[in-house]
Amino acid sequence: MTTFFNCTLFDGRTDHNTPDAWFTVNETGRLTARGTGTPTATENLVDLNGQYVMPGFLNVHTHVTADPQSFNGNYGQTEAEAAVFATQNLQALLKSGVTFLRQCGTKYDVDVALKRMQADGKLPHTPHFLTSGRAFTMTGGHGDGPHSGNLVDSPDEMRKAIRQAFKLGIDSVKVIATGGVMTPNDFMEDPQLSTAEMHVAVEEAHHKRRVVAAHAEGNPGIQNALDAGVDSIEHGFYVTPDEAKQMAAQNTYLTPTLIAEWVIPAYGKGHLPDWEVKKAADALDDTYVNLTKAFQLGVKFTCGTDAGTPFNGFDLTPKEFGLLTKLGMTPAQAYQCSSLNSAQLLGVADDYGTLEVGKFADFQVLKNDPLADTANVVQADKQVYLGGHREF
Numbered sequence: 188m189t190t191f192f193n194c195t196l197f198d199g200r201t202d203h204n205t206p207d208a209w210f211t212v213n214e215t216g217r218l219t220a221r222g223t224g225t226p227t228a229t230e231n232l233v234d235l236n237g238q239y240v241m242p243g244f245l246n247v248h249t250h251v252t253a254d255p256q257s258f259n260g261n262y263g264q265t266e267a268e269a270a271v272f273a274t275q276n277l278q279a280l281l282k283s284g285v286t287f288l289r290q291c292g293t294k295y296d297v298d299v300a301l302k303r304m305q306a307d308g309k310l311p312h313t314p315h316f317l318t319s320g321r322a323f324t325m326t327g328g329h330g331d332g333p334h335s336g337n338l339v340d341s342p343d344e345m346r347k348a349i350r351q352a353f354k355l356g357i358d359s360v361k362v363i364a365t366g367g368v369m370t371p372n373d374f375m376e377d378p379q380l381s382t383a384e385m386h387v388a389v390e391e392a393h394h395k396r397r398v399v400a401a402h403a404e405g406n407p408g409i410q411n412a413l414d415a416g417v418d419s420i421e422h423g424f425y426v427t428p429d430e431a432k433q434m435a436a437q438n439t440y441l442t443p444t445l446i447a448e449w450v451i452p453a454y455g456k457g458h459l460p461d462w463e464v465k466k467a468a469d470a471l472d473d474t475y476v477n478l479t480k481a482f483q484l485g486v487k488f489t490c491g492t493d494a495g496t497p498f499n500g501f502d503l504t505p506k507e508f509g510l511l512t513k514l515g516m517t518p519a520q521a522y523q524c525s526s527l528n529s530a531q532l533l534g535v536a537d538d539y540g541t542l543e544v545g546k547f548a549d550f551q552v553l554k555n556d557p558l559a560d561t562a563n564v565v566q567a568d569k570q571v572y573l574g575g576h577r578e579f
Contacts, residue, residue, distance in 0.1 A: 188213055189575055192226040194235035197558060199242040199526030199541035202519040204558055208240070212548040216574020221544060241522065241557050241564075242542050243286025243314070243549040243571065245529035246504050248400070248421055248442050248491025251276040252294040255499050264333065266295040273297050277313040279501035280494070282579045284564065284571055286549035287315045287530075287539050291361045291400055291421065291491070292322035294334045299356045312578050315549075317358035317533060322402070323348060323388060324363035327372070328379040329402065336363075339380070342387045349391040359533075360392045360399040362417065365408030368451065368466045368496075375405035375424065375470065385415035398532060400442070404470070406430075413439060419489065419532055423481070424448065424474040431481035440489045440532045443478050445510035446503050447493035454498040463497075479514045488514075489532050490525035508561040518561050548575040 189212050196208035198221075209226035213219045220227055252269040253276075273293070280288060290298045298318040304310045323337045323345065324330040331338060337352065339345040349360065362385050366373030373379070385401065392399045398419065401412035405425040412420060413433050419440040420426070426434070426441065434441060451459065451467035482488060488511065494501045511521035530540030538547055552570035555563040571579040 188219070188229035189231040189233060190226045190229045191233045191235055191240070191575075194238055194240045194552070195556070196221075196542065197239070197241040197519075197522070198543060199522060200543065202517070204239070204556065210542065210548070212575030216547050216576070218542060218544050218546055218548050221542075235552055239553040239556055239563075240542070240550050241553065242526045242540060243551055243573075244284050244490060244504050245525045245533070245540060246280065246285045246288040246491055246494065247419070247489045247529045247532060248291045248444055248493050249276075249280065249288050249501070250292055250493070250495030251280075251290060251501070252297050253495030255495055255497060255501070266297065266334075269294045269297045269334075270301065273301055274310065274313070276495065276501040277301070277310070277316070280504065281312060281314045281571060281573075283502040283504050284551040284569060285314050285504050286571070286573055287533070287535065289317040289359055289400075289491075289533055290319040291402075291493075292319055292330060292335065294321070296320040296352075296355055296357070302358075303356075314573070315539070318356065319359050319361045319400075320352050320355060320357040322361040322363055323380070325379050325384075329363050329365070329367040329373060339384060342383050345380075345384045345387045346391060349388050353391070353395060353397075359397055360388055361421075362388050362399060362401050362412070364401045364403040364412040365405050367402065367404060368448070368463060368470075375466065376408075377405075378408045378411055380411075382411040382415045385412055385417060389416045389418075396534070398534065413437070421491065422448075422493075424470045424477065426477050426481050426486075428480055428484060431484040431486050434481070435485040435487075438487070440487050440528060441478070441481060442489045442491035443474070443511070443514075444491050444493040445474070445513075446507045447496050447499045448474060449510060450498040450503075451496075459497055475513055482514045482516065487528045487531075488524045489529040491529075505561075505564040505566075508564060512561060518558050521561060522557065547573075549573050
């Protein structure tokens, strides 16, 4: 048993800090007790020297086989390259404070193999994660690239492909409902997979108590995905008030990936094609307006960054929270997109997300108060713990 003491604790559920806090972690890595003042005596005591403790982040949208500094699409062309990128990127995510994540499309289904290695203790200093394998997309659609897409062009093809992917060992499903920023031959408002095709994916995934994420940036694709019953809309830049009301009513989560949209116009000029920079820049102002309204209408937001897209490094999750505050959230509400909503979306809220008794002690230690300013979570030398054991 280890007791951590002399810290200010934000547990991820409340909207305030607990000063002079302590908490105890058992041999299985779970919190067994919390309190303030004099800590309970245990075999090991760790003095946190008055620093701030908060939960590790949950990032529900990452692409760990990608290289955000490769702009010509030539990264990860072999399975070995993809595996190396993924291992390095998983470690970078953990170092930034991400202790649990979901893949949203990987080359070669590399994430499935890496998760088996992690379970065997052969992938040190990496966060917990849900796999997705390759995304499901239509022929010629967003994500139809070498070794990156499961191509489906009918409900029957979707059903067989989903079943094969679950046989392989994926934990979650990613479907493509619209075009995207990074593909030259489509646009955000282009619908891609049909409602019927996506509904089959949802039906098969829900049979196994798994979740379905839909890449959906514009309309009518967002509406198609909602009608198909997906669990989360990824990006959702052009969500309408009516769609937001439907999302709130049917408990569909929205992952805004604001950092992914912001970095392209900020850093892409001269490096990325003009059409790609223009797509992102044109959408950004609209995104803030549309998503602010969706937040006001009661949509539950999750934390996801689309890490691996151009200039969107695996150390940038902490910066997403500052962008979430532009939608009208307080710092606590921004962090709860991770600690509460992301954990609920992924179905892991009983074990992860908040620092409460009975859950795993996955946390980060910061020098400055995260509730005072989201900039304080952007700390390169933070301490990061999994199950009460320090990883960085």
